[in-house]
Amino acid sequence: MADIPKECKGAVVVDEGPNFRVEVRNVAVPEIGPEDVLIKINATGLCMSDVHFMSNDWGIAPMSYFGTQCAGHEGAGVIVKVGERVKRLKVGQRAGFKPIAETCGWCDLCISGQDQYCAAAKLTGFLTDGESTGYQGKRLHANAAIGTYKQYLRSPEAYTTLIPDGVPDHIAGPVMCSASTMYSSLKESGLRPGDWAVFVGGGGGVGIQGVQLASAMGIRPIVVDSGREKRKVALEYGAEAFLDFKESKNVAAEAVATCGGIGAHGVFVTAGEGYPTALSFLGNRVGGKVMCVALPTVGLYPMNVNAAELITKKKSISGTMVSSMADVHKTLEFAQRGILRLRPEIVGLSKFNDAVQRLKKGEVAGRIVVDFNLE
Known part of the structure; x- marks a missing residue:
């Protein structure tokens, strides 16, 4: 010793x-x-x-x-x-x-x-x-x-x-929280291969790992964020589209149009600023879900919720907090297989x-x- x-x-x-x-x-x-x-x-x-x-x-x-x-x-x-x-x-x-x-x-x-x-x-x-x-x-x-x-x-x-062997420390560290958190949220969302997923704040450290995992699961990721470097990283890691909210006149409408004109099947909020408009990315998608991942500053970024919309379109809002020990192990398996190409x-x-x-x-x-x- x-x-x-x-x-x-x-x-x-x-x-x-x-x-x-x-x-x-x-x-x-x-x-x-x-x-x-x-x-x-x-x-x-x-x-x-x-x-x-x-x-x-x-x-x-x-x-x-x-x-x-x-x-x-x-x-x-x-x-x-x-x-x-x-x-x-x-x-x-x-x-x-x-x-x-x-x-x-x-x-x-x-x-x-x-x-x-x-x-x-x-x-x-x-x-x-x-x-x-x-x-x-x-x-x-x-x-x-x-x-x-x-x-x-x-x-x-x-x-x-x-x-496990084959997962370097600089990847294993982020898997302990951000990557496994996104794995848990994706799993709990119930999204299936071919479904559209919007990652609000998806160019950051949590969202970008969700993009990679979603792509590996056959889910079609769209990233909403801002900046040339985040655009580059998002597209490199599997996003089918990058929508810059600072350049767009109506980023939610752009996202809905990208999702076949109906709306996303799931929205993953990985930056607190995204909560007020999160539901708008679902458009008219029946059964669309908003998954709350980011913990916002207290008192800021309340969600705008229309109960009638939840009822008539069967929409839902849910949250997941970090991940279970089992989900950490599962996410490490993704990293070991090279699916998480985090650099x-x-x-x-x-x-x-x-x-x-x-x-x-x-x-x-x-x-x-x-x-x-x-x-």
């Missing part, structure tokens, strides 16, 4: 709120329990959810209330230490860190494959790095859900995801804050990943 350092690198949130930044500092390496493993993170994806949490714009308690230092929930690395009662996992195996760090494992939701909704779930990067009275006075497990902006993480054996921008530790700020400003096409082994 390799020597484990007492400290490691972590991107610590400074001045949480609208003007936050992250600084790479030395932080403590967590201790593990007898049924835990210690994962050394090689790469972490950057997700817009991290930005919302660090900005404190979700209407929940601020990061400092939870005691959180390091955000992040898309990690990929290697197991470097195992607890004395660990039976299945071994040092040297590659493992990932998901948005859900731990669940109870025995409730109805856990045993029915909906473990991401477990009431006892610990959310990665949302809880404290150490013991704390925590949210609503509840005591939190030490190192319960350290974010993947930190290089060493504790993970319970029962909820640790192994990464993220990879940066080193010195560019950590710059990368997060670019993501915040909407300047990232596709996904961006930080490599802990690069300066």
Whole structure:
């Protein structure tokens, strides 16, 4: 077993709120329990959810209330230490860190494959790095859900995801959240081969992986976004059309026309700004569905819903939150088969804050990943 350092690198949130930044500092390496493993993170994806949490714009308690230092929930690395009662996992195996760090494992939701909704779930990067009275006075497990902006993480054996051969860390990291989230949403939508799917915000890190997965499933993706680079990436990754909302006079009408003049079978909202107009992309499609994926800023982007339209056209609105452990495994299989051809921008530790700020400003096409082994 390799020597484990007492400290490691972590991107610590400074001045949480609208003007936050992250600084790479030395932080403590967590201790593990007898049924835990210690994962050394090689790469972490950057997700817009991290930005919302660090900005404190979700209407929940601020990061400092939870005691959180390091955000992040898309990690990929290697197991470097195992607890004395660990039976299945071994040092040297590659493992990932998901948005859900731990669940109870025995409730109805856990045993029915909906473990991401477990009431006892610990959310990665949302809880404290150490013991704390925590949210609503509840005591939190030490190192319960350290974010993947930190290089060493504790993970319970029962909820640790192994990464298969052939899936590099810079792809496996984003699979833990964004790609598997889109897989779950596509699966829950019930769309079939040949159906049209509009991805609002589809040029970003979450949507672009949905485009690839939809194309692989025989679904016909249309991306609604803006910018030459996002257009290039979307078309390269399988979109049949790219509609620039900044250039279009009526982007919803263009989308409906592209979908045979009837409308999309499904709309996947992967950017919060898309919620107010999401239903319009369904046009007159009977049974059309809006799938809510992006978590919007509290109080912004309400959906305009006409109940009569839902009734007479059998339209529906649904949501999915991240993905189950089983769906993460299934999405990793897509990556192993080369269906997820994600080529993220990879940066080193010195560019950590710059990368997060670019993501915040909407300047990232596709996904961006930080490599802990690069300066």
